[in-house]
Amino acid sequence: MSLSKKKTFKIEPFKHKVEIDPRYAERTWSILEDAIHEIYNHNASGLSFEELYRNAYNMVLHKYGDKLYAGLVKTMTQHLKDMAKSVEGSQGGLFLEELNRYWGEHNKALQMIRDILMYMDRTYVPNYNKTPVHELGLNLWRDNVVRAPKIKSRLLDTLLELVHSERTGEVINRGLMRNVTKMLMDLGPTVYHEDFEKPFLTAASGFYRLESQEFIEFCDCGDYLKKAEKRLNEEIERVSHYLDSKSEAKITTVVEKEMIAAHMNRLVEMENSGLVSMLTDDRYEDLGRMYSLFKRVSTGLVLVRDVMTAHLRDTGKQLVTDPERLKDPVEFVQRLLDEKDKYDKIITSSFYNDKTFQNALNSSFEYFINLNARSPEFISLFVDDKLRKGLKGVSEEDAESILDKVMMLFRYLQEKDVFEKYYKQHLAKRLLSGKSVSDDAERSLIVKLKTECGYQFTSKLESMFLDMKTSKDTMQGFNSLLASSDNSDSPTLSVQVLTTGSWPTQSGASCNLPTEILTICDKFKTYYLSTHTGRRLTWQTNMGTADLKATFSKGQRHELNVSTYQMCILLLFNSLDRMTYKEIELATDVPTLDLKRSLQSLACVKGKNVLRKEPMSKDISEDDVFVFNDKFSSKFYKVKISTVAAQKESEPEKQETRQKVEEDRKPQIEAAIVRIMKSRRFLDHNNIVSEVTKQLQARFLPNPSVIKKRIESLIEREFLERDKVDRKLYRYLA
Amino acid sequence: MRKEDTITLVSAEGFEFVIDRKAAVVSNTLKSMLSSSGGFKETEVGEVKLPEISTPVLEKVCEFFYWSLQFSNGIETEFDIEPEMTPDLIMAANFLHT
Numbered sequence: 001m002s003l004s005k006k007k008t009f010k011i012e013p014f015k016h017k018v019e020i021d022p023r024y025a026e027r028t029w030s031i032l033e034d035a036i037h038e039i040y041n042h043n044a045s046g047l048s049f050e051e052l053y054r055n056a057y058n059m060v061l062h063k064y065g066d067k068l069y070a071g072l073v074k075t076m077t078q079h080l081k082d083m084a085k086s087v088e089g090s091q092g093g094l095f096l097e098e099l100n101r102y103w104g105e106h107n108k109a110l111q112m113i114r115d116i117l118m119y120m121d122r123t124y125v126p127n128y129n130k131t132p133v134h135e136l137g138l139n140l141w142r143d144n145v146v147r148a149p150k151i152k153s154r155l156l157d158t159l160l161e162l163v164h165s166e167r168t169g170e171v172i173n174r175g176l177m178r179n180v181t182k183m184l185m186d187l188g189p190t191v192y193h194e195d196f197e198k199p200f201l202t203a204a205s206g207f208y209r210l211e212s213q214e215f216i217e218f219c220d221c222g223d224y225l226k227k228a229e230k231r232l233n234e235e236i237e238r239v240s241h242y243l244d245s246k247s248e249a250k251i252t253t254v255v256e257k258e259m260i261a262a263h264m265n266r267l268v269e270m271e272n273s274g275l276v277s278m279l280t281d282d283r284y285e286d287l288g289r290m291y292s293l294f295k296r297v298s299t300g301l302v303l304v305r306d307v308m309t310a311h312l313r314d315t316g317k318q319l320v321t322d323p324e325r326l327k328d329p330v331e332f333v334q335r336l337l338d339e340k341d342k343y344d345k346i347i348t349s350s351f352y353n354d355k356t357f358q359n360a361l362n363s364s365f366e367y368f369i370n371l372n373a374r375s376p377e378f379i380s381l382f383v384d385d386k387l388r389k390g391l392k393g394v395s396e397e398d399a400e401s402i403l404d405k406v407m408m409l410f411r412y413l414q415e416k417d418v419f420e421k422y423y424k425q426h427l428a429k430r431l432l433s434g435k436s437v438s439d440d441a442e443r444s445l446i447v448k449l450k451t452e453c454g455y456q457f458t459s460k461l462e463s464m465f466l467d468m469k470t471s472k473d474t475m476q477g478f479n480s481l482l483a484s485s486d487n488s489d490s491p492t493l494s495v496q497v498l499t500t501g502s503w504p505t506q507s508g509a510s511c512n513l514p515t516e517i518l519t520i521c522d523k524f525k526t527y528y529l530s531t532h533t534g535r536r537l538t539w540q541t542n543m544g545t546a547d548l549k550a551t552f553s554k555g556q557r558h559e560l561n562v563s564t565y566q567m568c569i570l571l572l573f574n575s576l577d578r579m580t581y582k583e584i585e586l587a588t589d590v591p592t593l594d595l596k597r598s599l600q601s602l603a604c605v606k607g608k609n610v611l612r613k614e615p616m617s618k619d620i621s622e623d624d625v626f627v628f629n630d631k632f633s634s635k636f637y638k639v640k641i642s643t644v645a646a647q648k649e650s651e652p653e654k655q656e657t658r659q660k661v662e663e664d665r666k667p668q669i670e671a672a673i674v675r676i677m678k679s680r681r682f683l684d685h686n687n688i689v690s691e692v693t694k695q696l697q698a699r700f701l702p703n704p705s706v707i708k709k710r711i712e713s714l715i716e717r718e719f720l721e722r723d724k725v726d727r728k729l730y731r732y733l734a
Numbered sequence: 735m736r737k738e739d740t741i742t743l744v745s746a747e748g749f750e751f752v753i754d755r756k757a758a759v760v761s762n763t764l765k766s767m768l769s770s771s772g773g774f775k776e777t778e779v780g781e782v783k784l785p786e787i788s789t790p791v792l793e794k795v796c797e798f799f800y801w802s803l804q805f806s807n808g809i810e811t812e813f814d815i816e817p818e819m820t821p822d823l824i825m826a827a828n829f830l831h832t
Binding site: 048050118122 | 763766783
């Protein structure tokens with residue numbers, strides 16, 4: 001069925017075909033116009049593509065492209081106007097459906113038209129800078145239908161209404177929504193953005209503002225967060241179902257802003273359900289939710305972190321300064337460890353191991369642990385307790401983990417040298433009384449300290465261990481020597497030889513040892529000095545213990561474990577039954593404080609009073625008389641009387657230790673100053689102070705005024721000099 | 735053999751050339767014609783009438799389709815065109831967007 005005229009082609013080389021019939025264009029156009037009508041009326045099946053294509057081709061070829069294009073615009077516009085009228089006329093709920101239907105039809109028609117007019121699209125359109133057919137069709141649709149005055153606002157209102165009703169819980173036709181929004185998107189990003197997205201976002205923000213205000217009045221923090229999370233997920237789901245994915249970020253920002261950011265402070269500070277109570281009650285799920293929601297808002301996490309830090313510092317401070325707690329150092333440290341465990345668990349399970357929170361935790365702990373000046377001492381006591389009895393029966397891994405946790409607390413200490421001092425003292429007592437539960441645990445802790453603080457920190461501690469071992473070997477040698485000579489009735493002696501520099505220095509007091517002891521002690525001394533020349537031995541009577549076998553009036557025998565001083569005192573009663581305080585003092589030559597203490601534990605402690613005191617008061621005074629207690633009885637055969645266990649120090653002892661520490665620090669500061677000046681040659685005062693602090697901070701925090709004093713002292717000793725021009729500048733003197 | 739994957743091209747004089755669909759879609763015009771979603775006659779019947787293309791030209795066009803397929807498969811041969819046919823061939827090519 002060919003309607004084209006049968007023209008005879010005159011091929012004139014190098015010339016285009018000239019049009020023959022002026023009305024040819026009109027005719028061709030009317031064919032096409034009819035065809036377009038048919039297409040819009042769904043009667044396309046009767047048409048021949050090729051014919052229409054050829055017609056369009058010819059029109060363009062014969063320079064009637066303008067006519068074709070203009071005609072196309074006119075026809076399409078007319079059809080679209082008809083469609084628009086029909087859509088406007090539709091009632092209520094059908095509005096969207098009608099719109100959708102016509103959109104589908106238009107698209108189909110447009111495609112067909114584009115195919116037919118492809119030649120025009122290819123040649124005429126680019127040459128004359130016209131919009132291609134497809135785009136033209138969309139634009140016409142947009143202008144005539146979507147932006148038609150009656151339709152535009154109605155469309156927007158309907159869409160927003162539907163979204164609102166879905167938010168309040170109704171079910172809407174999502175497929176329809178999807179098609180409509182897709183239509184808007186196809187019409188161009190600006191259309192979608194201007195005509196729909198912007199009002200959508202405004203409506204959403206209004207909706208959520210109201211809702212959040214309502215919620216926050218009635219819900220507690222946990223519930224509110226749950227609701228916020230739910231709404232957020234809802235919106236994300238909504239976007240995925242029928243909105244442009246680019247809207248997701250925008251709508252989530254709106255929700256976050258209205259529901260979270262606006263109420264952040266209030267939520268966190270809510271009484272009984274805010275962040276603080278969540279932390280105290282270990283509400284991991286709530287905390288996790290709060291974390292992930294607040295993460296979306298820019299300052300959210302900062303707020304959470306700050307409140308947590310403040311709370312942690314508060315509780316920590318309370319813990320550390322609570323007088324009750326301070327009475328029991330082991331309990332004190334245990335509480336600190338528990339607190340750390342608690343927060344570690346919170347951070348791992350709810351805060352996704354966020355490093356910034358971990359840092360906040362560390363800094364808070366550092367802050368309040370160092371608030372209490374006795375923290376180093378207490379931590380050492382805790383370790384001591386564990387190594388004496390706490391780790392008994394505990395598996396190796398558990399023991400390791402406890403020690404690791406203690407190391408963690410150790411890291412927070414600023415005054416690590418104080419800790420070292422106490423640890424040395426406690427270790428000495430442990431080693432000498434043989435009270436350590438596990439040698440392996442001791443050694444492993446030393447290794448940990450070495451890794452943390454370097455060799456210097458632990459060198460003395462290690463030499464203490466070495467001394468113990470060497471002493472064992474020496475004793476073996478001594479005992480074999482004794483066995484060869486006949487000394488059956490002399491007391492058995494066990495000696496530990498301690499290197500003076502490594503062990504904590506105690507005021508080396510001596511006392512009068514009883515004769516039986518003296519002989520064997522001298523024997524040992526000769527033996528030792530025979531193998532090690534050039535050394536000097538001093539008996540440390542304040543650190544020894546003795547086991548005495550005692551017989552009482554009823555013939556009971558008991559073995560008494562006492563300190564050396566107590567042994568001296570008791571052996572006096574071998575010859576006399578009664579002695580006054582003064583007599584004892586004279587005979588034994590024990591220092592007053594120790595003597596009083598020893599007598600106290602011998603006479604005043606119930607169940608262990610080997611001596612009776614007259615008068616029966618608790619304190620020892622100079623006029624007291626002591627009598628051997630015949631009627632002493634005890635359930636056990638072995639009675640332990642000496643009190644050599646590590647205790648927290650009394651006030652004067654504490655002062656003494658602290659003073660020693662300060663003394664030790666002076667040379668360290670000086671060494672640091674000299675080191676720095678040697679490399680820098682000259683430096684001003686502030687810089688010296690900061691460098692020294694930096695170098696020493698692994699051990700302790702030096703006081704600037706102390707540093708100043710040390711500098712002065714170095715100047716006096718001519719290590720440094722002041723610059724003549726600038727008083728603040730110091731120079732190193734070689 | 736009129737099977738599903740052949741197309742018939744009919745020239746101005748009424749000659750019918752049966753070619754594979756694969757060859758036909760070398761021409762973009764034919765391609766969109768045949769895959770158009772509208773209910774055009776061509777798609778249903780599988781026949782395209784080309785009343786402005788004469789038979790010898792149409793024959794050459796079909797040859798070209800097959801040659802093009804061959805070329806894209808890697809076999810490079812030559813395609814001869816007689817000079818007299820050139821303008822007609824160009825017009826046909828323009829029309830068919832090949």
